[in-house]
Amino acid sequence: MKKEEMKEAILKAKYDKGLKWDSLAEAAGLSPEFTCSACLGMNHLEKKSADAVATLLDLGEDVSIALQKYPLKTWSQVVPTDPVIYRWYEIVGVYGETIKEIISDKFGDGIMSAIDFSMNIEKQEDPNGDRVVVTLNGKFLPYKSW
Amino acid sequence: MKKEEMKEAILKAKYDKGLKWDSLAEAAGLSPEFTCSACLGMNHLEKKSADAVATLLDLGEDVSIALQKYPLKTWSQVVPTDPVIYRWYEIVGVYGETIKEIISDKFGDGIMSAIDFSMNIEKQEDPNGDRVVVTLNGKFLPYKSW
Amino acid sequence: MKKEEMKEAILKAKYDKGLKWDSLAEAAGLSPEFTCSACLGMNHLEKKSADAVATLLDLGEDVSIALQKYPLKTWSQVVPTDPVIYRWYEIVGVYGETIKEIISDKFGDGIMSAIDFSMNIEKQEDPNGDRVVVTLNGKFLPYKSW
Amino acid sequence: MKKEEMKEAILKAKYDKGLKWDSLAEAAGLSPEFTCSACLGMNHLEKKSADAVATLLDLGEDVSIALQKYPLKTWSQVVPTDPVIYRWYEIVGVYGETIKEIISDKFGDGIMSAIDFSMNIEKQEDPNGDRVVVTLNGKFLPYKSW
Amino acid sequence: MKKEEMKEAILKAKYDKGLKWDSLAEAAGLSPEFTCSACLGMNHLEKKSADAVATLLDLGEDVSIALQKYPLKTWSQVVPTDPVIYRWYEIVGVYGETIKEIISDKFGDGIMSAIDFSMNIEKQEDPNGDRVVVTLNGKFLPYKSW
Amino acid sequence: MKKEEMKEAILKAKYDKGLKWDSLAEAAGLSPEFTCSACLGMNHLEKKSADAVATLLDLGEDVSIALQKYPLKTWSQVVPTDPVIYRWYEIVGVYGETIKEIISDKFGDGIMSAIDFSMNIEKQEDPNGDRVVVTLNGKFLPYKSW
Amino acid sequence: MKKEEMKEAILKAKYDKGLKWDSLAEAAGLSPEFTCSACLGMNHLEKKSADAVATLLDLGEDVSIALQKYPLKTWSQVVPTDPVIYRWYEIVGVYGETIKEIISDKFGDGIMSAIDFSMNIEKQEDPNGDRVVVTLNGKFLPYKSW
Amino acid sequence: MKKEEMKEAILKAKYDKGLKWDSLAEAAGLSPEFTCSACLGMNHLEKKSADAVATLLDLGEDVSIALQKYPLKTWSQVVPTDPVIYRWYEIVGVYGETIKEIISDKFGDGIMSAIDFSMNIEKQEDPNGDRVVVTLNGKFLPYKSW
Amino acid sequence: MKKEEMKEAILKAKYDKGLKWDSLAEAAGLSPEFTCSACLGMNHLEKKSADAVATLLDLGEDVSIALQKYPLKTWSQVVPTDPVIYRWYEIVGVYGETIKEIISDKFGDGIMSAIDFSMNIEKQEDPNGDRVVVTLNGKFLPYKSW
Amino acid sequence: MKKEEMKEAILKAKYDKGLKWDSLAEAAGLSPEFTCSACLGMNHLEKKSADAVATLLDLGEDVSIALQKYPLKTWSQVVPTDPVIYRWYEIVGVYGETIKEIISDKFGDGIMSAIDFSMNIEKQEDPNGDRVVVTLNGKFLPYKSW
Known part of the structure; x- marks a missing residue:
C-alpha cells in the first residue's frame, strides 16, 4: 500500500467514525500534529503507534505498515493555493x-x-x-x- | 527615498552602531519582530515610531517618511534559497x-x-x-x- | 466520493435536467454564486443544503456527503487559460x-x-x-x- | 519621460501634497479608479485630463505627455505577492x-x-x-x- | 462524454473515413476552421450542426451532446512545442x-x-x-x- | 548604439513629429508592418531604408547603423501581458x-x-x-x- | 492506437528481437535516424515504410497506421534531464x-x-x-x- | 573588464572593421567556431590567441585578459527565443x-x-x-x- | 515491465525480506550505491548482476530484464522537495x-x-x-x- | 560595501596577484573550500580571518567588514547552467x-x-x-x- 492510498484510507475512516486528530494522537501516544503529519504521509510512525492508529480506525495491517515506512516528502505546488x-x-x-x-x-x-x-x-x-x-x-x- | 534605500540605510546604521533589533524596538515602542519587518520594508510605522527609529540611528527625516509609507509587499524568489x-x-x-x-x-x-x-x-x-x-x-x- | 467526482456528477445531472444554478441555489437556500462554488468543489455546504441539492438532482447520499466536506482549494494553472x-x-x-x-x-x-x-x-x-x-x-x- | 518615471513623480507629489485619488479624479473629470490606473501607467488620459492632473500636482508638461501616451501593460509577477x-x-x-x-x-x-x-x-x-x-x-x- | 473523449472519437472517425475538415464543415453549415475548433473541443456547436457532424461520422448522440456543451478552454503547454x-x-x-x-x-x-x-x-x-x-x-x- | 536605445529614440522622434508608421514605411520603401518591426528591433533594414528612416526622423547615423544590424530576437515575457x-x-x-x-x-x-x-x-x-x-x-x- | 502506445510496442519488439535501428531503417528504406524518430512518434512514415517496419517487428496493422499519422510533436521537460x-x-x-x-x-x-x-x-x-x-x-x- | 563588456567591445570592433570570424580565427590560430565562442564569453583563449585577437581589433590588453579568464557559462532564457x-x-x-x-x-x-x-x-x-x-x-x- | 514498475517491485521485496542495499550489492558484485541507483531505475546492470538481484529478491526474469535496459534518466521536480x-x-x-x-x-x-x-x-x-x-x-x- | 562588490574585488585582486585559494586559506587559517565560499559571499569569516585575507590581497577594511557580515544566501538560476x-x-x-x-x-x-x-x-x-x-x-x- 502506497502512502497516498494510506492517507485516503485514514481520512475516510476518520471521517466515517467522526474522530478528531486528538483521538488518533492519544492512540499513537504522540501529539496530534505529529500523528496527523504521519497519517498524511509526511512522517513515519513506530510500529506500536502505527498499529494503534490502524486498530482505532479498524484498518488493516497494510495501513500500519504503510505508516511505518520512511516517506519521500514531496509536494507538487511550488506556490500552494489552498x-x-x-x-x-x-x-x-x-x-x-x-x-x-x-x-x-x-x-x-x-x-x-x-x-x-x-x-x-x-x-x-x-x-x-x-x-x-x-x-x-x-x-x-x-x-x-x- | 524608496523602501529599498531605506532598508539599506537602516541596516548599515544598525551595523555601524552595533545595535540589536531589541534597541530599535524599544525606541519604536513595538516588538522587535514588527519593528524589524518595518525596517526591512514589509510593514509601515506610525510617525512617532518612525521618528524614534530614525533618531536612534542618526538618520534623516527621509528615512522616517519612508518608514511611514504603506509598503507594496513583494519578493522575487518563488522558492526562497537562503x-x-x-x-x-x-x-x-x-x-x-x-x-x-x-x-x-x-x-x-x-x-x-x-x-x-x-x-x-x-x-x-x-x-x-x-x-x-x-x-x-x-x-x-x-x-x-x- | 472525491470532490472531483462529485463535481462531475453534479454538472452532468444539472445538464441532463436542464437546470440552472438559480434552481440549485433555491434548493440550498443560498445564493447561486456560493452554491455553484460549492458544487464545483471550492466551498462546503451544511448538511441541509447539501441534501437538498443532491435530492433536486436525484443524486445519492455520497454526493451530499462530498458537498459537506471541507475542501482543499487547489487549481493547477498558475495563469488561467479559459x-x-x-x-x-x-x-x-x-x-x-x-x-x-x-x-x-x-x-x-x-x-x-x-x-x-x-x-x-x-x-x-x-x-x-x-x-x-x-x-x-x-x-x-x-x-x-x- | 517613461511611464515608470511618471508614476514615481505622481506618487511622490500626491504624497507630499497630502492629496487623495478623489482630488486627482475630480481634476481629471473621471472616476478615481480610472484616474489612478492611468497615473500608475496602466491607462492613458486625454490631454485635458492629463494637463489637469499635472497642474494639480505642480508637475511639468512631460508628466502630462507621459499620461497621454498609450501604455504597454506589463507586470512582472506571474503570481502577485502583495x-x-x-x-x-x-x-x-x-x-x-x-x-x-x-x-x-x-x-x-x-x-x-x-x-x-x-x-x-x-x-x-x-x-x-x-x-x-x-x-x-x-x-x-x-x-x-x- | 467528456470533450477530450469526443475529440478522440471524432479524429479517429474522420481518419477512418478519409474525410477532410471541409466535409465536416459542409455538414455543419459553418467554416472548416470553426468546425474543426469545435471538434477539437475549443468551441461549441448548435444542436443542428452537432447532429450533422455526428451523423456524418456515424457517431452517437453522446458526441453530438458533447459538441454542444460550452467548453472550458485550457491548454497545458505554456510555450507550445509542436x-x-x-x-x-x-x-x-x-x-x-x-x-x-x-x-x-x-x-x-x-x-x-x-x-x-x-x-x-x-x-x-x-x-x-x-x-x-x-x-x-x-x-x-x-x-x-x- | 544598442537596438533598445535605437527603439526608444525612434519611438520618441515619431511621437514628437506626430508621424505614423505609414510615413516611415513610405520612406523605407517597405510595408508599415515590416518597417515598424525593424524600428522595434525585431528585423534589420538595408542601408538605404535605414538611412531614409533616420533622415525622416532627424536622427543620426548611429540610428541608421543600429537599424542595419542583424537583431538577436528576444522577449522576456513567456506569457505576454499586454x-x-x-x-x-x-x-x-x-x-x-x-x-x-x-x-x-x-x-x-x-x-x-x-x-x-x-x-x-x-x-x-x-x-x-x-x-x-x-x-x-x-x-x-x-x-x-x- | 496512439503514438505513445505505438512507441512502446515498437521498442519492446525491437528489444525482444534484438534488432538495431539499422535493420528497421533498411526495412523502411530510410536512414536509421529518421526511422527511429518516426518510431518514437516524432515523424510519420509513408505506408510502404510503415508496413515494412511493422512486418519486420511482427506487429499488426494498427502499428503501421499509427506510424503513418502526422504527429503532434510535444515534449514535457522544458529542460531535459537525461x-x-x-x-x-x-x-x-x-x-x-x-x-x-x-x-x-x-x-x-x-x-x-x-x-x-x-x-x-x-x-x-x-x-x-x-x-x-x-x-x-x-x-x-x-x-x-x- | 567583465566578459560581457569584452563581448560588446569585440562585436563593435568587428563590425566597425568589417571583419568576419574567419579573420579573427586566423589570428587566433583556431577555428572560427571556437574563436567566436570565446569572444562571446563562452570559452577562454590562451594568452597568445587572446593577444592576437585583441591586436587585430585594435583593442587593449584588458580585452586580452578578459579573453583569457575562465568563463562562468550562463544564459538567462530557459527556452531561447531567437x-x-x-x-x-x-x-x-x-x-x-x-x-x-x-x-x-x-x-x-x-x-x-x-x-x-x-x-x-x-x-x-x-x-x-x-x-x-x-x-x-x-x-x-x-x-x-x- | 517498465523501470517504474521494476522499482516498486524491488522496493517492496526488499522491505518484505528485511534486506539492506549491502546485501543486494553483494549479490550484484557491485557497490551498494551503484546497485541501489540501478534498482531505482537510474542505471542499468549487466545480465549477471541483474539476475543475481532478481534471484535474491525472488522476483522474476522480467525484473532482471528491466534492470538490464538502458534507462532514460528523468526527474520531475526541478527543485527537489524531500x-x-x-x-x-x-x-x-x-x-x-x-x-x-x-x-x-x-x-x-x-x-x-x-x-x-x-x-x-x-x-x-x-x-x-x-x-x-x-x-x-x-x-x-x-x-x-x- | 555589498557582498557582490566584495566578491568582485577579491576575485580581481586574486587574479592580478596570481594567487590561489590555498594561499588565501592559509592566511585565513581555514580550508580553501570554506575560505573560497566566504570570498564568494556564501559564508562569513571571523574578524581575524577576514583581516588576514584583505591584507594578503591589499584590499581595504571595507572588504574585511563585508567578509564578516552574515550573508543572505541567494542564487538566481533555479537550474544552474555552468x-x-x-x-x-x-x-x-x-x-x-x-x-x-x-x-x-x-x-x-x-x-x-x-x-x-x-x-x-x-x-x-x-x-x-x-x-x-x-x-x-x-x-x-x-x-x-x-
Whole structure:
C-alpha cells in the first residue's frame, strides 16, 4: 500500500467514525500534529503507534505498515493555493528576512532546524474572534567554518 | 527615498552602531519582530515610531517618511534559497496540510489570518543545543456562506 | 466520493435536467454564486443544503456527503487559460495596484478579505450589448502592529 | 519621460501634497479608479485630463505627455505577492469557474470584457468592521461561430 | 462524454473515413476552421450542426451532446512545442509589439478581439513553394475611460 | 548604439513629429508592418531604408547603423501581458491545433514558415464597430524524410 | 492506437528481437535516424515504410497506421534531464549565439531550418576513446522584408 | 573588464572593421567556431590567441585578459527565443531521444561529451537554396558501474 | 515491465525480506550505491548482476530484464522537495561556484564528470552525533580548443 | 560595501596577484573550500580571518567588514547552467533518491545536514586522466517524533 492510498484510507475512516486528530494522537501516544503529519504521509510512525492508529480506525495491517515506512516528502505546488496553506507561504515571504534577522541577533549566524523540530497548534478563545496560536520549536544550528 | 534605500540605510546604521533589533524596538515602542519587518520594508510605522527609529540611528527625516509609507509587499524568489528562510518554506510544504487539518478539527472550515497576526521569536537555552521558539498568533477567519 | 467526482456528477445531472444554478441555489437556500462554488468543489455546504441539492438532482447520499466536506482549494494553472477566467487574471494584473491604492486612500493600510467575502453576478440589459455586473464584498482587515 | 518615471513623480507629489485619488479624479473629470490606473501607467488620459492632473500636482508638461501616451501593460509577477493583490488572484483561482458557470447560465457562451469595462470601489461602513465593495461592470461578448 | 473523449472519437472517425475538415464543415453549415475548433473541443456547436457532424461520422448522440456543451478552454503547454504551433507563438513574440503599434496608429488605444473573431486559412499555390495564407478578423475594442 | 536605445529614440522622434508608421514605411520603401518591426528591433533594414528612416526622423547615423544590424530576437515575457498581445497568445492557444489540422488537410505534414513570411494589418470599417483584419502569409515547408 | 502506445510496442519488439535501428531503417528504406524518430512518434512514415517496419517487428496493422499519422510533436521537460539529451541542451546554451554569428557571417540574416533538415550520427573510432560525430544539415532560410 | 563588456567591445570592433570570424580565427590560430565562442564569453583563449585577437581589433590588453579568464557559462532564457537558436532547441526536443537511441545502438549506454567536443559550420551551396551543415564531434563517455 | 514498475517491485521485496542495499550489492558484485541507483531505475546492470538481484529478491526474469535496459534518466521536480535531497540541491546552490573555483585552481578550465563517476556513502560514528561522509570521484575533463 | 562588490574585488585582486585559494586559506587559517565560499559571499569569516585575507590581497577594511557580515544566501538560476555546477545538479537528480536510500539503511529516517557540514576537494592523479575527489561530511539529523 502506497502512502497516498494510506492517507485516503485514514481520512475516510476518520471521517466515517467522526474522530478528531486528538483521538488518533492519544492512540499513537504522540501529539496530534505529529500523528496527523504521519497519517498524511509526511512522517513515519513506530510500529506500536502505527498499529494503534490502524486498530482505532479498524484498518488493516497494510495501513500500519504503510505508516511505518520512511516517506519521500514531496509536494507538487511550488506556490500552494489552498488559502490556509497560502497564508503560511505569505508569512514566509513577508517575514522570512525578519526571522533571519532576529535569529542572527539572538544566536549568531545559523538556522532554525526543520528536522529537530516540533509544532503545536492551539485555539485561543477571544471575544473578538478566536485565534490560532502556533508554536514552532526548532534547534538552532550554527554555521561552522572548517 | 524608496523602501529599498531605506532598508539599506537602516541596516548599515544598525551595523555601524552595533545595535540589536531589541534597541530599535524599544525606541519604536513595538516588538522587535514588527519593528524589524518595518525596517526591512514589509510593514509601515506610525510617525512617532518612525521618528524614534530614525533618531536612534542618526538618520534623516527621509528615512522616517519612508518608514511611514504603506509598503507594496513583494519578493522575487518563488522558492526562497537562503537556508533560514527555505527551512520555513519546507515547513509549509511538509506541514501545511497538517496545519489545515488541525485547524479544521478545532475551529471548523476557515483560515488563520496572516494580517490580523503577530509573531514572537525567543531563544530557549538547552544543554543539547539552544532552540528557536517561534509563536505565531493569527485570528481565525471562518469561511462564510451567502 | 472525491470532490472531483462529485463535481462531475453534479454538472452532468444539472445538464441532463436542464437546470440552472438559480434552481440549485433555491434548493440550498443560498445564493447561486456560493452554491455553484460549492458544487464545483471550492466551498462546503451544511448538511441541509447539501441534501437538498443532491435530492433536486436525484443524486445519492455520497454526493451530499462530498458537498459537506471541507475542501482543499487547489487549481493547477498558475495563469488561467479559459478566456472568461483569464480576463479576471488580466484585471488583477492591470488594476491590482489601483485597487491597493484606492483601498489605502479610503481605509488605511490593510486588505480586502477573500474569506469574509461574498460575490454577486447580475445581468444588466443594455441596447449596446448586455453587461455583466459583478459585486464583490469583502471585509476590510487592517494591518496591525504589535 | 517613461511611464515608470511618471508614476514615481505622481506618487511622490500626491504624497507630499497630502492629496487623495478623489482630488486627482475630480481634476481629471473621471472616476478615481480610472484616474489612478492611468497615473500608475496602466491607462492613458486625454490631454485635458492629463494637463489637469499635472497642474494639480505642480508637475511639468512631460508628466502630462507621459499620461497621454498609450501604455504597454506589463507586470512582472506571474503570481502577485502583495497581500491586497494576491487576495484578488486567489478569488480568481477559487471563484473563476463559478464566474464562468453563472455567466454561461445567464448569457450563454461568452466572456465578460476586461476592455469595455469599469470598476468602482466603495467603503461600506459596518459595526463589525468596514467592508470593501467593488463593482465590476464589463460588456458581455458572445462567442460567434463563422 | 467528456470533450477530450469526443475529440478522440471524432479524429479517429474522420481518419477512418478519409474525410477532410471541409466535409465536416459542409455538414455543419459553418467554416472548416470553426468546425474543426469545435471538434477539437475549443468551441461549441448548435444542436443542428452537432447532429450533422455526428451523423456524418456515424457517431452517437453522446458526441453530438458533447459538441454542444460550452467548453472550458485550457491548454497545458505554456510555450507550445509542436513546430506548427510554435511558429505562431514565435510570430506573437516577434511581431506582437508591431501589431500593437499598427493598431494604435490606425484605431487609437484598444485591442483586437479574440472573441468576436474569425479565421480563414487558404492555400496559395506558388511555383516557389505553396504558401499558407491566414486571415484573422477581430473586432476593434477601444479602451474606455470612466 | 544598442537596438533598445535605437527603439526608444525612434519611438520618441515619431511621437514628437506626430508621424505614423505609414510615413516611415513610405520612406523605407517597405510595408508599415515590416518597417515598424525593424524600428522595434525585431528585423534589420538595408542601408538605404535605414538611412531614409533616420533622415525622416532627424536622427543620426548611429540610428541608421543600429537599424542595419542583424537583431538577436528576444522577449522576456513567456506569457505576454499586454492585452493586445495576449489576445494573440490566446488565439495560438485556442486555435493552434486547428491551424495544424487545416494545414495538414490542405498541404500534408509540414509547417507554415515564420521566416519566409509577411503580415498585413488593415482597418475594416463596420457600422457595428470597426474590425482589425490581419493577413499572415507564410511559405509551407513540408517535413522531409531522409 | 496512439503514438505513445505505438512507441512502446515498437521498442519492446525491437528489444525482444534484438534488432538495431539499422535493420528497421533498411526495412523502411530510410536512414536509421529518421526511422527511429518516426518510431518514437516524432515523424510519420509513408505506408510502404510503415508496413515494412511493422512486418519486420511482427506487429499488426494498427502499428503501421499509427506510424503513418502526422504527429503532434510535444515534449514535457522544458529542460531535459537525461544526460545524453541535456548535453545537447547545454550545447544550444553554450554555442547557440556562436551558431547564429557564424551563420550571419556566411549567409546573412536568416536561420537554419529544423524542418527541411536531416541528421546523421556516426561512430568514429579513436584510440583515445571513440567519438560520436553528428552531422546536421538544414536549409538556410533568409529573413525577407516586404 | 567583465566578459560581457569584452563581448560588446569585440562585436563593435568587428563590425566597425568589417571583419568576419574567419579573420579573427586566423589570428587566433583556431577555428572560427571556437574563436567566436570565446569572444562571446563562452570559452577562454590562451594568452597568445587572446593577444592576437585583441591586436587585430585594435583593442587593449584588458580585452586580452578578459579573453583569457575562465568563463562562468550562463544564459538567462530557459527556452531561447531567437529563431536561429530556438530551432536548435526544437531539434533537441524533437530528436533528443533519437540521438540517445542511435548512440545506445552503436556505442552502448553512455553519452556524447559536450566538453571534449568540437563543432564545425559550413555553407553547402545548393541551387534549391544553400544549406547549413553543422558537424558536432564529441567523445563517447560510457557509464561505468562501480 | 517498465523501470517504474521494476522499482516498486524491488522496493517492496526488499522491505518484505528485511534486506539492506549491502546485501543486494553483494549479490550484484557491485557497490551498494551503484546497485541501489540501478534498482531505482537510474542505471542499468549487466545480465549477471541483474539476475543475481532478481534471484535474491525472488522476483522474476522480467525484473532482471528491466534492470538490464538502458534507462532514460528523468526527474520531475526541478527543485527537489524531500529534505534529504533538497539539502544536496542547497549544497549545489551554496557551494557550486566554490567547487568551480577550486577545480579551476587545481586543474585549469574544465569540469568534473558526472558520467565517469563513482560515489561512496559511509557512516562516521561520532559522540556528538554520527556523520554522513560522502565521497564523489569524477574524472576531470578539460575544455579543449579546436 | 555589498557582498557582490566584495566578491568582485577579491576575485580581481586574486587574479592580478596570481594567487590561489590555498594561499588565501592559509592566511585565513581555514580550508580553501570554506575560505573560497566566504570570498564568494556564501559564508562569513571571523574578524581575524577576514583581516588576514584583505591584507594578503591589499584590499581595504571595507572588504574585511563585508567578509564578516552574515550573508543572505541567494542564487538566481533555479537550474544552474555552468557545466561544472550543472553536473552537480545532475548528480542530485540522478543519485538523490539513492543517497536517501543508503542513508535510511545505515542511519534510519533523517537527513545529512548542509549546515553542520564540511567539504574537501582533492586532485587524484591518474594516468587515464586526473580525477576530482570531493568529500562531503555532514551531521546526520534524525527526524524526531513529538
